[in-house]
Amino acid sequence: MLFFESIRLALSTIRAQKLKSFFTLLGVCIGVMFLIAVVSIVEGMGRYMEQDLIGKLIGVNSFELRYRPNINIGDVDPSVWESYRRRPRLFHDDVAPVIAALPEGARWAVVSDNNLPVSSRYSGGPRNAQISAVEGEFFAIRKFEIAEGRDFTPQELSMGTPVVIIGPDVVKRLFPTVSPLGRELRMGGLPYMVIGVLKAQGSAIGLSFDNQVFAPWQAPVHRLLNRVPQIIDAVIVQVPSAAQMTEAQERVRQVMRVRHRLRPGQPDNFTLQTSESALAFWNKLKRYLVLAGIALPAIGLVVGAIVIMNIMLVAVAERTREIGIRKALGARRADILSQFLVEAATLSTVGAVVGIALGIGLAKFIAAVSPLPASVASWSIIVGVALGAGVGIISGVYPASRASLLDPIAALRQE
Amino acid sequence: MSETTQREAPLSTTAERQAVTSQAGATPSRDWVIVTRGIKREYDMGGEIVRALRGVDVAIRRNEYVAIMGPSGSGKSTLMNIVGCLDTPTAGEYWLNGTLVSSMKDDELARIRNKEIGFVFQTFNLLPRATALHNVELPLVYAGMSARQRKETAAYALERVQLTSRMYHKPNELSGGQRQRVAIARALVNNPSILLADEPTGNLDSATSSEIMKVFEELADQGQTVIMVTHEADIAAHARRVVALHDGQVSSDTRREHFVAQNSTAIEAKQ
Ligand SMILES: Nc1ncnc2c1ncn2[C@@H]1O[C@H](COP(=O)(O)OP(=O)(O)OP(=O)(O)O)[C@@H](O)[C@H]1O
Ligand SMILES: [Mg+2]
Numbered sequence A: 001m002l003f004f005e006s007i008r009l010a011l012s013t014i015r016a017q018k019l020k021s022f023f024t025l026l027g028v029c030i031g032v033m034f035l036i037a038v039v040s041i042v043e044g045m046g047r048y049m050e051q052d053l054i055g056k057l058i059g060v061n062s063f064e065l066r067y068r069p070n071i072n073i074g075d076v077d078p079s080v081w082e083s084y085r086r087r088p089r090l091f092h093d094d095v096a097p098v099i100a101a102l103p104e105g106a107r108w109a110v111v112s113d114n115n116l117p118v119s120s121r122y123s124g125g126p127r128n129a130q131i132s133a134v135e136g137e138f139f140a141i142r143k144f145e146i147a148e149g150r151d152f153t154p155q156e157l158s159m160g161t162p163v164v165i166i167g168p169d170v171v172k173r174l175f176p177t178v179s180p181l182g183r184e185l186r187m188g189g190l191p192y193m194v195i196g197v198l199k200a201q202g203s204a205i206g207l208s209f210d211n212q213v214f215a216p217w218q219a220p221v222h223r224l225l226n227r228v229p230q231i232i233d234a235v236i237v238q239v240p241s242a243a244q245m246t247e248a249q250e251r252v253r254q255v256m257r258v259r260h261r262l263r264p265g266q267p268d269n270f271t272l273q274t275s276e277s278a279l280a281f282w283n284k285l286k287r288y289l290v291l292a293g294i295a296l297p298a299i300g301l302v303v304g305a306i307v308i309m310n311i312m313l314v315a316v317a318e319r320t321r322e323i324g325i326r327k328a329l330g331a332r333r334a335d336i337l338s339q340f341l342v343e344a345a346t347l348s349t350v351g352a353v354v355g356i357a358l359g360i361g362l363a364k365f366i367a368a369v370s371p372l373p374a375s376v377a378s379w380s381i382i383v384g385v386a387l388g389a390g391v392g393i394i395s396g397v398y399p400a401s402r403a404s405l406l407d408p409i410a411a412l413r414q415e
Numbered sequence B: 001m002s003e004t005t006q007r008e009a010p011l012s013t014t015a016e017r018q019a020v021t022s023q024a025g026a027t028p029s030r031d032w033v034i035v036t037r038g039i040k041r042e043y044d045m046g047g048e049i050v051r052a053l054r055g056v057d058v059a060i061r062r063n064e065y066v067a068i069m070g071p072s073g074s075g076k077s078t079l080m081n082i083v084g085c086l087d088t089p090t091a092g093e094y095w096l097n098g099t100l101v102s103s104m105k106d107d108e109l110a111r112i113r114n115k116e117i118g119f120v121f122q123t124f125n126l127l128p129r130a131t132a133l134h135n136v137e138l139p140l141v142y143a144g145m146s147a148r149q150r151k152e153t154a155a156y157a158l159e160r161v162q163l164t165s166r167m168y169h170k171p172n173e174l175s176g177g178q179r180q181r182v183a184i185a186r187a188l189v190n191n192p193s194i195l196l197a198d199e200p201t202g203n204l205d206s207a208t209s210s211e212i213m214k215v216f217e218e219l220a221d222q223g224q225t226v227i228m229v230t231h232e233a234d235i236a237a238h239a240r241r242v243v244a245l246h247d248g249q250v251s252s253d254t255r256r257e258h259f260v261a262q263n264s265t266a267i268e269a270k271q
Helices: A003-015 A020-055 A078-085 A090-101 A139-143 A154-159 A168-174 A242-259 A275-318 A320-328 A333-369 A378-404 A408-413 B004-006 B013-021 B076-085 B107-117 B131-144 B145-159 B178-189 B208-221 B257-263 B263-270
Strands: A062-066 A107-118 A128-135 A148-149 A163-166 A184-187 A190-198 A211-218 A236-237 A270-275 B032-046 B048-061 B065-069 B091-096 B118-119 B192-199 B225-229 B240-246 B250-255
Touching: A003 A020, A003 A333, A020 A275, A020 A333, A020 A378, A090 A107, A090 A236, A090 A242, A090 B013, A090 B091, A107 A139, A107 A184, A128 A168, A139 A236, A154 A211, A163 A168, A163 A184, A163 B250, A168 A190, A168 A211, A168 A378, A184 A211, A190 A211, A190 B004, A242 A270, A275 A320, A275 A333, A275 A378, A275 B208, A320 A333, A320 A408, A320 B107, A320 B131, A333 A378, A333 B107, B013 B032, B032 B076, B048 B076, B048 B225, B048 B250, B065 B076, B076 B091, B076 B192, B076 B225, B107 B118, B107 B131, B118 B178, B131 B145, B145 B178, B178 B192, B192 B208, B208 B225, B208 B257, B240 B257, B250 B257
Parallel strands: A128 A211, A163 A190, B065 B225, B065 B240, B118 B192, B192 B225
Antiparallel strands: A062 A236, A062 A270, A107 A128, A107 A236, A148 A190, A163 A211, A184 A190, B032 B048, B032 B091, B240 B250
């Protein structure tokens, strides 16, 4: 029999038995819904992690020289922490030799940061913000853009002029009613003039990139950021292409080993942190999430398959007479077989489609009420539909073959 | 033997006897739509053998209108099912349109049912959830006809049984007589070489029965081969030939005039 005829028949059966179909579809529907929702959230987080968060934290094709990693992957052993604590800090004196060793075309920046109170005349009490003292091409490497005002001039950077560039959250908190440009804010009792406002970066997973204040490294505020004024937190290096990463890291490593007087065989007592090392954590987490994203729907689909098989067996029993009639009118075994297979597949595909819609809704809902981002992957929709049809066909095989093997006379005699 | 004695003078039995008794395996001439030779149907009921048919020889010409009569359990339905290719005999030959059907496989039988046979049942056997039109379309679906052509052909078949106005009604919205006419339209829609009806009026009152008998009459007049099972003499009297079964064997095979003359009391009592 014609394929579309079978689908039409299946849809009319679903329409005729709405409640029963609803329960039949539930398992597949829930399975696919979770599949879509979990995959969407994992995808969304992955995209966010890879393109956004890591880029903002570290930058593309870049690495950071630090005395210890500031992004830690999973559990860190207490003994490792202890060894981190004993490491020598990086000093501003280290910057020049490191820069001198970099390959051509590499960009660099120096940064020290800490959380400090900031205040202004245009709002109430002081508010905490992330204060960074920077030098070099920090904004270019981190892809921070200036929305209003201007960047630091080379003179301001080298002389440590008390000027700042602030994030939009700081504007909201300290300059709620006036334009911040050209106005003063105070850190550590000293006034700084706002010369620029950064574009909003948004926030995710509780981290805000907008509550930040940037000053030239040489400005007085750097003294407040670390125990010893000359300590720096990181030298950030960005190379033009991924191929140059290893070489640049190797050069920096050699310079620092010499400066720290390490003998051959002694381990590094500093860290070269890359975005990969941060991503490794994410990839590990993602594996668990995807596993959960597959296991959960799989249970739903197996339950769905069993339900569909049962419903189809009941349908074959209930419709024995119909099968007899169809056979008497010339339906071959293959016609009956395909009728019930298509019916089971249609039933469960309809369930899958409903599940996809609900899953997308659920993902969007989770994205709306939680900091988790969601991104619906088109492949997961295709997989969802295919799973639906597959589950239907697999669970329909046995009932359908029973139907096709019915003896027409016995089938017609059934009440 | 009683069979020969009852095949009396007015019957054209010589040719028929020739058709059925000619050598086993010989293809009957094109005059015969149906030839059965020594058909047996036995059921094994857990060791006990039930002999529903014990060697039935029948030959039916194109355009004949035949009634099969007999008491309950005489094997009428069993014979109809075999003739209609829903069942195969345990022994004997069944030739349909010069083709040996009795040894065919399942799917070949399905094709024959679809193309050569139109079935009308006592209980109508319409699909309850489908409209009259869709019910009539069913054989065409299995014949692989396109949807448009199907609808046209089915609508024409419904017109033949005067049900154009009820095309989109479901069976439960139709009277018994109308349902049976839908079933007749469905049986005719593929232009089958034989129309088989197993007690087509069994579930109908006498007024509706005669309405249905008129439809059969007209079809027979138009040249349709009709075989009808009934155990009522007055219904059988509509046919032009009456074959009587008794205990799985043909007990008599007569022309209508002869049958009416012999059963006048039974027929008149009904009318
Ligand atoms: N599937 C079956 N299994 C066993 N015995 C059967 C089967 N079908 C028919 N029979 C037997 O075969 C015999 C003939 O049955 P059949 O249905 O052909 O009779 P019938 O002439 O149509 O009777 P009725 O007028 O009651 O419909 C009966 O004895 C019946 O019990
Ligand atoms: Mg019967």
